[in-house]
Amino acid sequence: MSLITGMKTIDVRFPTSRELDGSDAMNPDPDYSAAYLVISTDDADGLEGHGFVFTIGRGNDVQAAAIQALEPFLVGLDVEQVLGDMGKTWRDLVHDSQLRWLGPEKGVMHMAIGAAVNALWDLKAKRAGLPLWELLSAMTPEELVDLVDFRYLSDALTREEALEILRAAEPGKQGRRALLLEQGYPAYTTTPGWLGYSDAKLTRLATEAVEQGFSQIKLKVGADLHDDIRRLRTARAVVGPDIKIAIDANQRWDVEQAVEWVKALAEFDIAWVEEPTSPDDVLAHARIAKAIAPIPVATGEHCQNRILFKQFLQADALQVLQLDASRVAGVNENISILLLAAKFGVRVCPHAGGVGLCEAVQHLSMFDFLAVSGQRKDRYIEFVDHLHEHFLEPIDVHDGAYWPPKLPGAGYEITAGTLSDYEFPIGMVWQPQSVEA
Amino acid sequence: MSLITGMKTIDVRFPTSRELDGSDAMNPDPDYSAAYLVISTDDADGLEGHGFVFTIGRGNDVQAAAIQALEPFLVGLDVEQVLGDMGKTWRDLVHDSQLRWLGPEKGVMHMAIGAAVNALWDLKAKRAGLPLWELLSAMTPEELVDLVDFRYLSDALTREEALEILRAAEPGKQGRRALLLEQGYPAYTTTPGWLGYSDAKLTRLATEAVEQGFSQIKLKVGADLHDDIRRLRTARAVVGPDIKIAIDANQRWDVEQAVEWVKALAEFDIAWVEEPTSPDDVLAHARIAKAIAPIPVATGEHCQNRILFKQFLQADALQVLQLDASRVAGVNENISILLLAAKFGVRVCPHAGGVGLCEAVQHLSMFDFLAVSGQRKDRYIEFVDHLHEHFLEPIDVHDGAYWPPKLPGAGYEITAGTLSDYEFPIGMVWQPQSVEA
Numbered sequence: 001m002s003l004i005t006g007m008k009t010i011d012v013r014f015p016t017s018r019e020l021d022g023s024d025a026m027n028p029d030p031d032y033s034a035a036y037l038v039i040s041t042d043d044a045d046g047l048e049g050h051g052f053v054f055t056i057g058r059g060n061d062v063q064a065a066a067i068q069a070l071e072p073f074l075v076g077l078d079v080e081q082v083l084g085d086m087g088k089t090w091r092d093l094v095h096d097s098q099l100r101w102l103g104p105e106k107g108v109m110h111m112a113i114g115a116a117v118n119a120l121w122d123l124k125a126k127r128a129g130l131p132l133w134e135l136l137s138a139m140t141p142e143e144l145v146d147l148v149d150f151r152y153l154s155d156a157l158t159r160e161e162a163l164e165i166l167r168a169a170e171p172g173k174q175g176r177r178a179l180l181l182e183q184g185y186p187a188y189t190t191t192p193g194w195l196g197y198s199d200a201k202l203t204r205l206a207t208e209a210v211e212q213g214f215s216q217i218k219l220k221v222g223a224d225l226h227d228d229i230r231r232l233r234t235a236r237a238v239v240g241p242d243i244k245i246a247i248d249a250n251q252r253w254d255v256e257q258a259v260e261w262v263k264a265l266a267e268f269d270i271a272w273v274e275e276p277t278s279p280d281d282v283l284a285h286a287r288i289a290k291a292i293a294p295i296p297v298a299t300g301e302h303c304q305n306r307i308l309f310k311q312f313l314q315a316d317a318l319q320v321l322q323l324d325a326s327r328v329a330g331v332n333e334n335i336s337i338l339l340l341a342a343k344f345g346v347r348v349c350p351h352a353g354g355v356g357l358c359e360a361v362q363h364l365s366m367f368d369f370l371a372v373s374g375q376r377k378d379r380y381i382e383f384v385d386h387l388h389e390h391f392l393e394p395i396d397v398h399d400g401a402y403w404p405p406k407l408p409g410a411g412y413e414i415t416a417g418t419l420s421d422y423e424f425p426i427g428m429v430w431q432p433q434s435v436e437a
Numbered sequence: 438m439s440l441i442t443g444m445k446t447i448d449v450r451f452p453t454s455r456e457l458d459g460s461d462a463m464n465p466d467p468d469y470s471a472a473y474l475v476i477s478t479d480d481a482d483g484l485e486g487h488g489f490v491f492t493i494g495r496g497n498d499v500q501a502a503a504i505q506a507l508e509p510f511l512v513g514l515d516v517e518q519v520l521g522d523m524g525k526t527w528r529d530l531v532h533d534s535q536l537r538w539l540g541p542e543k544g545v546m547h548m549a550i551g552a553a554v555n556a557l558w559d560l561k562a563k564r565a566g567l568p569l570w571e572l573l574s575a576m577t578p579e580e581l582v583d584l585v586d587f588r589y590l591s592d593a594l595t596r597e598e599a600l601e602i603l604r605a606a607e608p609g610k611q612g613r614r615a616l617l618l619e620q621g622y623p624a625y626t627t628t629p630g631w632l633g634y635s636d637a638k639l640t641r642l643a644t645e646a647v648e649q650g651f652s653q654i655k656l657k658v659g660a661d662l663h664d665d666i667r668r669l670r671t672a673r674a675v676v677g678p679d680i681k682i683a684i685d686a687n688q689r690w691d692v693e694q695a696v697e698w699v700k701a702l703a704e705f706d707i708a709w710v711e712e713p714t715s716p717d718d719v720l721a722h723a724r725i726a727k728a729i730a731p732i733p734v735a736t737g738e739h740c741q742n743r744i745l746f747k748q749f750l751q752a753d754a755l756q757v758l759q760l761d762a763s764r765v766a767g768v769n770e771n772i773s774i775l776l777l778a779a780k781f782g783v784r785v786c787p788h789a790g791g792v793g794l795c796e797a798v799q800h801l802s803m804f805d806f807l808a809v810s811g812q813r814k815d816r817y818i819e820f821v822d823h824l825h826e827h828f829l830e831p832i833d834v835h836d837g838a839y840w841p842p843k844l845p846g847a848g849y850e851i852t853a854g855t856l857s858d859y860e861f862p863i864g865m866v867w868q869p870q871s872v873e874a
Contacts (some may be wrong), residue, residue, distance in 0.1 A: 027534045058535035059546060065502045069495070097464045098495035103686070106718065107544015108503065119697060148655055152715040155692040155724070233554070251541070255592040278589040279541065280744045283751055284718060287592070293467065302541055307717045314720055 023196035025222035028326035030056035035063035049123030066112035117330025141166035184401030188216035213400030222252035244271035285317035301351035325360035353384030439480035462659035467493035472500035476547030486560030503549035513684035554767025579605035625653035650837030658688035681708035722754035751842035762797035790821030
């Protein structure tokens with residue numbers, strides 16, 4: 001028997017605001033950060049579970065403190081028991097009545113639980129010697145539904161319905177695995193579209209995106225309509241009529257404003273409109289979606305939990321579901337969300353970028369393709385070309401696609417050197433001489 | 438000119454789990470707690486602003502850390518400027534892009550901002566020499582709408598509509614103030630109804646509640662239907678047909694189960710059904726409300742922000758709005774919520790109990806009666822008979838009513854002795870010999 005012996009949290013921050021990478025209408029100067037967790041055991045295998053919550057700077061310390069608060073729930077437990085029944089492990093964390101009060105199931109405490117759950121999945125996959133997408137895809141439908149908490153979902157998805165979805169995907173699984181290894185999983189790129197970039201930089205990066213084989217790019221909008229029209233005209237001229245262009249307002253608008261703004265941009269053939277308004281506002285999204293149809297509405301990176309996603313699907317308030325690796329309570333909750341999307345026949349195009357989100361969500365999309373929806377058509381994983389070099393296994397994106405990760409684990413592991421150099425505020429990068437450089 | 442010079446947070450916990458006070462279907466053993474904040478200035482008046490977030494134990498330290506993270510946003514600022522434009526102060530805190538990522542506008546970070554905002558209102562009221570309800574009621578409609586952030590509200594409530602509501606309440610304000618001082622504001626009591634209490638204790642406390650002049654009591658339900666039927670039969674026999682009985686499921690059910698359970702209890706003449714399911718689930722509440730009508734649905738104590746309340750109102754998903762003093766971002770956001778409720782003609786019956794919530798919400802209901810809805814009919818402030826002795830000015834509840842607080846401030850101030858004795862884990866109460874006593 002081996003025990004969980006440690007939970008170490010690290011406040012890791014990257015000074016991305018110095019270059020305006022990641023700037024958008026709501027987030028003018030993010031410092032991409034990870035409230036990072038390493039779970040250790042006394043097992044002779046020496047394996048660790050790594051997980052994190054992505055934040056954009058200030059408050060990353062609060063997020064790390066919330067993760068650390070979970071230590072009494074995990075340290076001292078039997079590793080086999082914890083990893084052997086990840087459904088129970090998830091429920092024990094999410095349903096602790098006292099911690100639950102701090103959400104419930106939303107915000108800092110819920111994301112902290114997500115980091116812990118993801119670190120445990122990372123450990124489980126490493127112990128199995130498999131990348132997470134392979135580990136999940138090899139599980140039986142019964143094992144997978146045991147990971148899902150159907151409380152608050154039963155009016156939209158029952159355990160039996162989830163089983164049916166998973167069983168229906170069983171037959172073609174091996175064929176799709178071969179396709180995935182041969183063709184990868186489609187990607188779209190946000191790299192050209194940050195709001196802080198000049199038109200020249202947009203032009204250059206959009207040109208490169210097409211050359212690199214991407215069939216969709218995304219532009220940040222919402223600060224100034226005239227600027228948006230000019231930038232979209234520029235981008236459309238550069239990429240031509242066959243490349244899709246999505247736009248992202250990062251929650252900038254109210255309902256009427258969203259509808260007017262999108263209509264003013266519709267001539268540029270919009271692939272989807274992302275986060276037009278508050279991510280909490282199911283009814284507003286439903287109204288916007290109806291008014292701007294057939295342009296699809298996309299949202300999800302700030303969607304707090306499966307209960308909110310359920311309502312978005314029930315109300316036809318989103319047509320593109322953008323799950324996020326670290327916003328909800330980890331892999332288990334994202335499996336619930338993939339099942340909900342499959343039930344409603346809505347395509348999933350995960351939110352990524354930030355730091356480590358690309359490395360993490362690829363596992364979920366690949367698992368979905370193999371074992372849940374069985375679909376890849378019109379689905380893309382977001383790609384942003386930042387900070388991948390800090391990971392043990394950086395994403396492999398080329399020819400417009402993500403190529404399946406090979407290392408055992410869930411993809412969250414940052415290199416030891418980076419964890420030390422970027423630790424805030426004591427790491428090398430955060431010392432005064434570095435800021436001036 | 439005086440400056441904000443300090444923000445001190447204290448992790449205050451009361452060992453309420455020892456007596457099962459506060460036990461319900463989701464919260465079997467709460468230790469009522471306050472992540473407590475004291476804001477100090479260098480002004481010669483020596484006044485402090487006190488605020489807190491109510492939690493039920495574990496995680497109170499994380500909540501306190503989130504409040505402390507706001508220090509750089511307030512310390513060093515000019516007191517007059519901060520208190521003189523509380524609308525701007527609120528927006529500066531809530532819309533900080535990096536902190537916002539941790540919600541947005543929900544959970545630990547949003548509640549932390551609520552504690553800071555409330556502490557500033559406490560300070561502002563003390564400087565004015567008025568209890569908060571008097572301070573707010575004396576403000577002009579224009580001053581009040583300047584406190585409200587209409588972002589994400591404009592599809593339900595515009596600034597102009599809010600002004601109309603407030604102007605319409607102006608004429609009768611003085612008359613209602615006289616009524617309030619003469620008759621108090623109606624209260625209902627949850628004291629008899631905790632799930633952990635025996636039938637004998639329920640009988641005794643329900644009898645006392647009627648003797649004390651309460652016209653409504655509330656029972657916790659949702660753990661076991663047979664127990665609930667027996668307890669409701671007992672309570673109804675004790676209080677007779679004229680006293681209202683509300684029930685509270687504390688989020689225990691899914692949609693179908695809620696409808697069946699409530700129908701099984703309907704014979705006992707239910708005043709409202711509180712928190713039948715997930716507090717995030719607008720659509721589920723709407724379906725439940727429709728199915729159990731005319732029994733009203735009540736919710737709000739876990740409602741994360743004004744955007745969610747807006748949707749509940751738009752969808753007719755609640756008929757009793759239970760705002761909470763420390764769940765949302767403080768007095769400003771609660772004014773938004775009172776205005777939304779007035780717009781939709783829905784009655785407000787604040788959630789209270791816990792620790793300090795009664796002391797806090799009474800100011801909001803009294804302000805609403807004087808200056809917003811102008812209504813008191815069928816409205817009650819929740820009353821729970823716990824922990825009031827720890828406050829500088831404990832609530833005055835008698836003859837079934839709350840009587841207006843008189844001390845300057847917002848009601849959040851805990852006595853210095855309690856802050857020291859109950860500080861977790863170093864206070865006297867948390868030492869081993871005390872736990873055994």
